[in-house]
Amino acid sequence: MNQVKHVDPGKPGISLSRAPLLIKSIRLTGLFGQFNYNIDFLDAGNETQDSVGRRLTLLYGDNGSGKTTILNLLWNALSASRSGNHRSYLGNCPFASLTIRLTNDDVICVKKDDSDLQGAFTITVSGKQANVRQSYIPVGEGVFIAVGEEGGVALSEVQLEFEMRLQREYLVSRHLSPAARRRQREQLSMYHETKGDAYVDYLDAVHANPYFLADDRQIYGDDIRHALNRREAEEEGPNDTKSFLGKELGLAMRRVHHQIQRQALDGNQKGSSGTNRIYLDLLSRISQRDFSKEGGTPVEKLLERLNRVAVRTQKYSEFGLMPALRSQPFADILRDLAPERAAMAEEIISPYLEAQEARLNALEETEKLVRTLVEQVNGFLQTKRLVFHLSRGMQVVSSEGLEQELSPHQLSSGERQILLLLSNTILARGNTRLFLIDEPELSLNVKWQRRLTSALLACTEGSGMQFVVATHSVEVITGNRGSLARLISEE
Template sequence: MFDRLALIRSYTGKPQGCISRYTAPLQDRLFVALILYNGKLQNIIPSSAYRRDGCERHQVCLFQNFELLGVQMSVMAPIGIRSIEANKLFGYYTYQLPGEDEDKDLSNFFILYGDNGSGKTTILRLVHNLLVPESMPGARSYIGRTAFQSICVKLSDGSKVSAIRAEGNITGNYDIVIERPESDSRVFPMVLDPNTQTVTVGVEPVIEALKEFNVYMYFLSDDRRTVDPYIKKGADANYIWIRDEHGKIVDRVPRPNGESSHHLDIEPMLARVSSTARRNALKGSNRGEEDAATIYKQVVARISTPETYTDGEKTETSQKLIERIKEIGNITQKFAEYGLTSSFPADDFLEMINSAKVNDRNLIGRILQPYVEGVEARVRALQLVYDMMNRFVSNANFLLHPKKATFTLADGIRILDVRGKPIKSNNLSSGEKQLLLVFCHSVLVRKAGSIFIIDEPELSLNIKWQRELLTRMSAVAGDAAVQFVLATHSLDVLALHRSSTVYLENLNNEQEDNGLRDEESEDDGGEDDEEPLQAS
């Protein structure tokens, strides 16, 4: 939390934000506390702070040019998983991950490694279903049908989210307990219907409490079907559903030839990534055009208002403009490869400036400067899109060679063979499909405070790709606040990430099999009798 008020202004003109509960009693007029994170304004105070202290949200209009006003503030780090504790999983496995004496770096990767049948997949599913902040079909019901005494997920902010049964019980009803620093514990009873073994009531309060963590959960299972809480209920499998960066459905496109969804049909995922890039590019393009339109109004004012410079100042001004033009030329050339911008005629401008007289250079600079600033505004607005797709393409090509991944706004993502001819995605090898699928998800999961859970990321990959996978996967996600939680059997995946690997060592000496273990069981029920989610 914060002990001083901070305000960030934005070009959006939309009221956003909230106030620190420590600041509220000290202010006659309440404003907002925001941080600029990953190119977006994010609220930094949870709703619980207001409900607990009786504070109110007060809106304020935001203006152009991000700026912090007059105070320092600490930045709240995105929440990740610090540890997982399971007691009597399947009746006899007890784990503390990592152990008390283990010093692990789990901020980027949290890797589970253990023997077959030790419960890795079940632990991943339990963690996802315990933390997912949406009314996702079967999430809380899956927990109810899994045998354990308790499971506790400790988060990086000191909070705990647990599923606990009464002493001596490892099946049936359970409580979800949420503990947060400086807050009272909250207990939510989960009661299974005796006929369907599903949780149908009491889920909504849990979901509202989980939303306060502002964590986006994403699960890619070992059959490569995505458990995605934002997909439409009853979504038609013959369509590819397109979402914005907040998870909202914004469009749909038919699957090729009306084919039904399949976990290794990667064309829908490639289409989703391409659509995300196009949508963000359109936003960036509009931003640049709006700024350029405003800047162009300055041309007449610049020409009509006399300015006096010494010869030295004229030379310095011209040189700075030349450097800016060169930089824009280099950047737009890269952007043009992806169809984000047209090429900037830097060489033509530089030739005209260099051939002009000193006095004329000053006038040329005054006329060109608004145009240059407009192009710079557009470049800044499109930088995130370029970075996102450049990371995808460059990391994919590092492993796909001699094949090649390309991207343009017009054509989307395409895979080319050694002759430069397009390859249908369904004609790629299983390993190539798996690689591209994981990379696509790494792009789409780029949200502040995301936890991306993947079961056996090494499937169908050769040893070389297994060794590179996690590093490349993280590179595709870029600077997004994503924690990857993985379960693997591959020593090659672990080779470069031993400091992030936790071995599943059973702390329970009782090796009695109570017939309750069913690690491979599928989730066959849903909360509120909703239809199961469609696979992505």
């Protein structure tokens, strides 16, 4: 059995999340009947939370060594959807066993039931609070279903009932293509949900919900809705004005806009509730204070605070998150104020500033997220730039001349890929703990390849999202040697 270790630890470029990661290590045996791998995702040689290797693992190996298959295995093993073909993929993929050790010390083991690398299999989960056993059997056309209650032996009448349903459907579906019949079987297998799937119930609780950027440049996830299916895209043809990725990008940009709108609304509501309390407090303080006998905060201190709030609101107004505070009229009045009225002025303006600060603090994470996305995308673009406004959403404009807005179809393939990847990364922050990426360097020039992983990590800072990336790019590897995992099999 091989040991895949991280080598040459590099210095992280950003501060990493303290949130728990998902996978500690995996052990894969008998892949294609010849490869055996142990992969450590937490970099045992460097266990500090600030190690980039704890959030990023780069799978590197020869062609045919199974990098893409490992990503597919992780995606299908950890995705909870009952309507997809996740467990069918595990049954059809040729391997002997897959053991996934999570950071909470739960151990997931997928093991084929006999020496045949393709066929019936059993998934077990063991841990402090987990004890799961679930078996799966093939029912034809490459489709697998869960059988038995709580992983018990499958009842013969259950399989017989399923086969009879398939036979009835076959009588009316003989004209369908093999792919259509396979999809039909997957849909038919849904009736078996009532029998239960203990492993899917476990995954629902874990909420890994992995996302997968495949080599077709689509991002897959159980909760990701695509603009149109691949068949529709093929029918439209290769015309760039109708490109599939262009429509995918347009949808992703709209989803980012809607998500940020929701976050901004939540933040403004929190700030508004804080404002109500502040003005009630103002009335209380004025009623209890004798201003004739007290001095107030020096006007200079009030001006400094006013300026700090104004600077922050100016930054937030760049993205339409809140209007900029025009501080000059306030400052002019404060500077001309008689000393004996300073205390009253303090009681009046302080609640106003507190109200502004309440909104700013509530919107702080949203502003940081938008700014990170815009800055990271613009780090790639040359003659174009990304702008964001809460009322208009994400827009790519020409940085020359009149800054005309460009549609996704007017961007290069590399620009579309970067925007799609980073947009979906933003969307994934609160939805997934694991992002799997297959050869992200495709369609990207050498300079962009060097920036890619740092951009991904920056856009997910604070989320605890874990990246597993299969790559052939020397540029990607060179900048992240501390995250490198070489696939070298041992017999």
